[in-house]
Amino acid sequence: MSPAQVRFTAAADGDLSILQDPTVVAARRRVVVDLPWTWLRQVHGADVVLVGSPGDGAGREADAAVTAQPGAVLAVQTADCAPVALVSPEGVVGAVHAGWRGVHQGVLQAAVEAMHDLGATDVAATLGPCIHAECYEFGADDLALLAGRFGDGVRGITKGGTPALDVPAAVRAALAEAGVDQVDDVDVCTACDTRYFSHRARGDTGRQALLVWRDP
Numbered sequence: 001m002s003p004a005q006v007r008f009t010a011a012a013d014g015d016l017s018i019l020q021d022p023t024v025v026a027a028r029r030r031v032v033v034d035l036p037w038t039w040l041r042q043v044h045g046a047d048v049v050l051v052g053s054p055g056d057g058a059g060r061e062a063d064a065a066v067t068a069q070p071g072a073v074l075a076v077q078t079a080d081c082a083p084v085a086l087v088s089p090e091g092v093v094g095a096v097h098a099g100w101r102g103v104h105q106g107v108l109q110a111a112v113e114a115m116h117d118l119g120a121t122d123v124a125a126t127l128g129p130c131i132h133a134e135c136y137e138f139g140a141d142d143l144a145l146l147a148g149r150f151g152d153g154v155r156g157i158t159k160g161g162t163p164a165l166d167v168p169a170a171v172r173a174a175l176a177e178a179g180v181d182q183v184d185d186v187d188v189c190t191a192c193d194t195r196y197f198s199h200r201a202r203g204d205t206g207r208q209a210l211l212v213w214r215d216p
Contacts, residue, residue: 002070004087007033007211008128008186010195015206016077029075033211038065039075042097046105048114063102064111066094068118071216075209079199080131080190082171083210086111086180088120093212098130100142103170104149112178124182125175128210130167131200134158135191138165146170 009016014028018039029037036055040062049057051067051074065074066086074095076083082103086094094111096102112123133156143163146154150173156166172183191201197208 001091002215004085004091004093005211005213005215006085006087006126008083009208009211010129011197011206011208012195013208015197016075016209017205017207018077019205032209033073033213035071035073035213035216037073037075037211038067039077040065040097042076042099044099044101046102046107046110048094048107048110050114050118063099063107064094064096064114066092066111066114066118068092070214073211073213075211077207077209078128078130078190079197079204079207080136080201082130082167083128084108084171084175085126085128085210085212086115086123087126087212088115088123090119090121091214092118092120093214094123095210095212098167098171098174100146100165100167100170103174104146106174108171108174109178112175112180122182123178123180125180125184127168127171127183127185129186129188129190129193129196129208131191131198132156132168132189133164133166135189135201136164136167137162150174
């Protein structure tokens with residue numbers, strides 16, 4: 001069985017936002033990975049698309065996709081939210097757009113459960129570039145909501161000393177609930193690192209992508 005491939009694009013790979021000319025973004029996708037993509041209309045929820053064949057489910061409203069099919073590229077787009085790749089020894093893979101609302105609603109746990117339904121045993125995760133606590137001032141009520149769900153470890157402090165959400169900590173806590181203990185964090189803050197799009201730091205409308213797939 002071919003191993004899973006995981007790639008996080010950067011701004012240099014071009015804007016992969018779906019809110020542009022479809023022919024332009026399709027051409028950029030082919031340059032990055034020339035296989036059929038399942039891309040999503042992300043809504044900050046917990047729905048998971050089950051991809052039965054390459055390209056299946058493209059354009060669905062959801063924030064995660066899983067598949068056991070070789071040659072099916074799963075993609076999510078981000079600018080500050082957390083992109084999470086999920087892989088298993090059986091070749092079942094998943095891609096998750098983990099914004100704070102989706103994390104609170106259980107999108108990560110739902111994706112892992114969907115992978116188990118496809119035959120995955122041990123699931124490992126890779127957390128890609130996302131905004132970090134030092135750059136992510138967060139409202140007190142929403143922060144209390146997440147801390148009540150995942151514990152005070154999700155609380156952080158910005159560079160200016162104001163309350164912040166620690167997105168990587170929230171992702172790890174949600175994955176731990178799903179039984180995923182192996183989490184590889186690339187440890188890149190999109191707000192600090194100008195190689196990546198950041199809506200919150202720079203008002204960027206562009207999006208980078210997480211891609212996960214098995215070669216045909």
